[in-house]
Amino acid sequence: MTSYRVDYLTDSLDDTEPLPELSFEDFLEPTSDKSSQHMEIEALDSEEDDGGGEDLADPANDSLNTPQFKKNVVHILEDKRLNSPGLTVLKSHAIKVVTAGGTPPAKAQVTDVKILNKLKPIPSSTLKIGSTTIATKSTPGSITKTLSNLTQIRTKDGQVIFVQKSVPGTQSSTALTGSPSSGIRRLVAPSGIQKAVLSKGVTMASTGLVKAAVPPKASTSVPGTAITIKGIQPLAGGTAKASTVSTPATTSGSLAQPTKIQVVRTADGKIIKINQAGPSLLMNAKQGTGTTVTPGGSASTSVKLSPSGNVVLNKPIGQVVVRTETPVKTATGSVASASATPGKMLVQSGGKQILVSNKNIIKLSPNASATSSTTHTTGGQTPSTSSGLHAIQMPGKGGVQYVRVLNNNKSAAGTSATTSMPKTVQTQKITVVRPPVATGVPATSSTTSAAAAPSAAASKANLPIGSTNKIVMRSMGGSIVPLPSVQTLVSKRAPGAITNASKPASAASSSAPSGSQELPRKHRLTDLNMQLKQSASASSEASDSSDAGPEAKKPRYVITMQQGSQKAASQPIQKLINRPANVQRVVSSSTSPNSNSPKKIYNYVQTTGSNGAKYMICNSGVPQSSTSAMRRGYTGYVENKTRRPPSISSQQHRFKHMGAQQQSKHQQLQAQAKQKIRQQQLPTEQSSPIKVEPKLPTLPPGVKADVPAKPLFEVLKPAATPAAAGAVDPLGGMTSRRKHCNCSKSQCLKLYCDCFANGEFCQDCTCKDCCNNLDYEVERERAIRSCLDRNPSAFKPKITAPNSGDMRLHNKGCNCKRSGCLKNYCECYEAKIPCTSICKCVGCRNMEDRPDVDMDSLDGLMGAEGQKKDKAKNKQSNEDHANIYLTDDVIQATVMCMISRIVMHEKQNVAVEDMEREVLEEMGESLTQIIAFAKEKHETSQIDESKPSS
């Protein structure tokens, strides 16, 4: 045990450890071969028996073919990071149980039982579900495959349980509990469980029992304790079986009644409330300080589970804060256990889990309204109360980030718009906050078990954010979802483009004439300059929309700091927010005049992997502007590498919370530290936008006026350092989501659908018969597979940069015949990249150097000369131009100038805002000079290569 514990702790602390690379497919495919992390136990796999012919080998098939549920698989998901040598420690276990009367659950309610406790698989590998025994493969006898997709397990009682790998359907909540006493943890399943999906640490033993070993709690529990799942009852009959177990159980106070929520004390001493009736619910049973669920009242630390299985905050406004290593506090009243082990958080989607990171605190705020973005969901994925939860990361005030948990309505068909009301009510926000200090202050929670105490220190917060079969975010080791820095991109695109359905008028404002398409493209530098000017002149939220002009149509994005306007607002949360490297939070908002327009926020899970595919877990919000280009590839899938615009990451938050002086110092340090990096990157970035998207700001353009709050260097910061952000900082790639789709015949399951093509779920779209949502997970997966079959790269970015500094290129090239590649019909044009020799277009006019096509303002200035160069040369010329003028020296000088200002103002105790403004002005001036110089140079000698100095 000791060793285990040590390892565990160590592991948890190791943030730097690289996260597994995941690809879009990975998300889709729960069982990825690549990851040793995922252990698949196919004990139940009837297919083999059947000779189903399903290729087990192909992990992909697994998930993608979920419709058929061909495999009944028990997945043991290991957290590699947590694994301690020698021992297999399972950080979490998830079991989905669906009760059925013996009929396959097409619509069966799925109960998700998730055991977040670390469990150590029992050698015996037996699981016991109630009286029902699930035998491993070895004991086929007990398992009967009734359906192709399900494994049927017959209980002693004669009940039949279907076990399947993942459940499309839905969820009903179940409870977990651990009983310390015997060292056995028991899971109480709600009645009516039909299916059981074991995701972690659960082994099926021939013994007929499903057992999972309970990891040794820090000190107390015995390692190997088995987990018993009880209460599975055959049918829907549903009597909820409360039976459970646990020990000392504490009371479930308030909840108890109708909903049948039980409180169980885990071996760790944690108390968990279980709501049996509700949809899936995640519960963390980690060791750590025991958290208690107290009935509403007392302290804050309790989490209440709603009947629906959702976490419900009693008070509309209250917040639940989960701190690592500390108990969770809930304003409202109930709570889930907050114990925590240092761990990572998993983001689970469709059976896939991604390890996100740890050590964060989560704050839950019931207040749905806070973020405008998500509320509007309609259609497909509307979050609904009944179904699972789905987390959306949202911008918070004062830099606080929120993860909003939305209910997914399963019951309501995908399209069914759930009632809006429930949404708001149920939607929860989770704010991830960095834990104040390791010392866990057990906030309110009355710790239940003494035993837990010992481990308390070690324990970290767990976060049960929500579960669904869809997307589940949960903290593994007690950490929560690390939210990467908050970066907000604002689309500067003309309103016209932006709005949803209608925004006619607005369009007019900025947008150029319809012909605007052919207007010169705006480039980053240009944008930057403009922005800088704006910011200089007016610090506040100048709406970018103003710049509409010719560029109106072109989507542009500005990075805004969350603090932005909000800076004034106090920031309740003082700590840093860390996001896992692979999870990005993207907030996009249109800069359109409508400042009101809600921002969209996305959680990206971006793989660091080779393909760079990213998966957008959720997006919500309001109609956003985005061009098809985005959907056509960049937005959806962008490679990390290329997408690393100056990421604003967690550091931003730090700044926010830092004192002014500290900030400035920090800025200096940061600037200096990264100066070189930037020197290298800046030029290249400018010349060659990130493949992600033109829409993405590569530069600080972000300096949106309204967001003075953000430190300049933060903005400028090239890319998060690997350490901080993980290998890749996805943020850069953030893009705003494209406009909502309007598919009518494809059910949003074909690449015609931008949402689908981007790996996003439709939300707030106006599509018809949409299946691109969690309610049609099966269909969706099937469609995805189909697309991948046709084109393995279907979900990969269409536009990429061969090399980090290279200009983006369209991988396939366009095939335009009549548009001259000067309309947005052309993917190249839309992506604001010149056509290349790869393209098969006819009559192409999308040449890089064309004045009217200017790809980059700087380039335009310098590149006026060449009208139409060979396409093949475009790229090179671009780079050359940028490199000629934006040399390291120039950049360095610019940076130094900015630093000088900082230093100067710092000495003068100038307000941070003012200082930032000054710095921005400095940068603007510098850029202006650079451009002027470049222009002059160009005029005098087109070939001049001398390095300009600012």
Added chain:
DNA sequence: GAGTTTGAAACT
């Protein structure tokens, strides 16, 4: 807002 144009995706 309806109708047309366009080119990618899907299909044959």
Added chain:
DNA sequence: CAGTTTCAAACTC
């Protein structure tokens, strides 16, 4: 792989 059809966005009026 080429040709055709389908589809949804972009565009026009």
